[in-house]
Amino acid sequence: MARTPASRRTRGQALVELSLGILILITVLIFAIHFAEVGYISLKVTEASHSAMLDATGYKLHDWPNDDSPATSAASQAGQKADERYKDFDSRRSSTGSGTLTQAFTRATGMTVSCRTGGGPGFGPSFFTDLAYSDNGGMTCLSSADITAVRVPTDFLEDANQGFFKKKHYTPTPIHVCGIGRASGGGCPGQLTTMLDDWGLSGSTESRMCPLIPDFPGPCLNTKYWEMAASVHLTSGLGLGVAGSSLAQSVVGAMPFPFFFGGENAFWMSAMGEETGMVQPLPSEGWKLWPTSPGLVPGGISGIPYTIAYFQRDSCFLGKSCP
Template sequence: MMKKTLRSRQARGQSMVEAAIGVTLFVTVVAFGIHFAEVGFLSLKVQEAAISALWDGTHGEMHLLPLDYDPAGDSMRDAANDAQARYADFNGLSATAGAGITQALTTGNGMTVSCDMGAGVEWGGATATRVVYRDNGGTACRAQASLNAWRFPRSFLDQGEEGLYQKRNMEDGLASLQVCAVGRPVGGRCAGSYSMLIDDWGLAGEVESVTCNILMQDQLIPCTNAPLHATVFTTYTPTVMPIPGAASMLAERALFMNPLPLTALAMVGLGMKEKTMWLSAAGEESLFTQFPLLRDPIGMGRWTTTPGSLLSGITTMPYGLGYMRREGCFLGKDCD
């Protein structure tokens, strides 16, 4: 009986020692698990900051047609500065400037976001359009931040030769990490980035969206929306000049007649028929009909614009009839 009791006590003592040693190892594993989970979460926030800047920049001004494409760079830099301020606390929603973040065993700080132009994402479009539509090379956004172990046990039961463990939990040189949105840092700098084409070359902004009321065709300022006219005219001109008669033939095929008046047809020998580009953009408020403020050389007193009006000519009559039958639904407007 005595021997059986002694063996039982020895077994319990061994179990206690094994449990004590196992708990010390378990504490280390749990600490590292928490720290690595926080590093993973904050690393995703660095990636999120770069992507946020990339997409937010697309809503900014991209150009001033027909010549200035510098605003795209300003819009992307503004988006990067905004993302850097919003993600300073690794949140993106609270925008606590310069605060950083402190979690259970990890801190994050030094969030930096930047966006550059000419990232090598190129698309120049058709050759005939390159006089106005410029390839800006796309944009690239990157982000980086510092993550540091905080209150992490650097050592555990390792004091002296009699210590249970002979290695430190974490060396000081590994307690700080430089994290990139893409890839790994080289020389302390994150070179990886997210790249994207930006600027759809569409008319945008207050200057480029006004009605193009005809003033006088083939003049320096032919209509009240100079960017609209310039972009269309510079595309139209190199296209029709090498192919004599292309413009009038296209109009005649679409309308089954030449839309220009007899005064223009009489100037065929002078090239007026092909060189004159009638462009306008009138809204519903004008019933799609414009009355040029200045008389054009071909003597047209009014000009019907697409989708047209029943008040002018027969060349756009189908559009005008469609407009009259719209019943409140027209050009994307809500139905009654």
């Protein structure tokens, strides 16, 4: 059967509509891929600042008492190392390569990461803790990179008089992306912030045992820990009064530490570790073993649940069920 002119016209119209539709579809597809790649790269820029912030907490952050200067070095080193790892936008590689990431329609360059102390949340001054703790102002981390479209045609069937499109197809413009928030004026005002350092005991000089010196309220071997705790006692009023001594004198007829009256106003501290079973022998008390932590006392006096839990700690780790 011979085709009619009407059917030929219908087929010709469909072909023209398909050709016009493909022009639009290709453009939309190219830019959809490009914007998806922009989103992926933006996440890597954010990841870089998060990585630096997590790494900073693994460094030494303070020296007792009241010295937070190591935190400044920790923030700087964490930023520098993250900057090196993420130069190629992929921290899994041992080599940073050229520092350029090229995808289907997008190229990223200029990844930078930096961290510093200050600008983050802090706890502010406190009369009771300022002798031992100082507020380093937290930490801020900043990361950024530049993104440019590649392999995207800037001209596409364009001509002022005879072209299909009357407007320019695409004008390449670099995009400056930030780890936090949007860029403003070529810079990144948004920063990732956190409090830095909990002033917990760390390192061999701060985490050793602190045995009480019998009958003498003076510093133990772990002077840093002792100074930290003693400073809070000092600013809290030193206890004041002799009610405890009076009670001991009237009931027992002697002082627990008998060489002076009013000894409760002095700062006495004993912090024993697992090496001694969390107890300390005191010669002035007939070498009795006094518990200074919730540990086991020889003879089965208190502390037993704590000791059992301590020896079972290896089976309650990283998500394993506890006994």
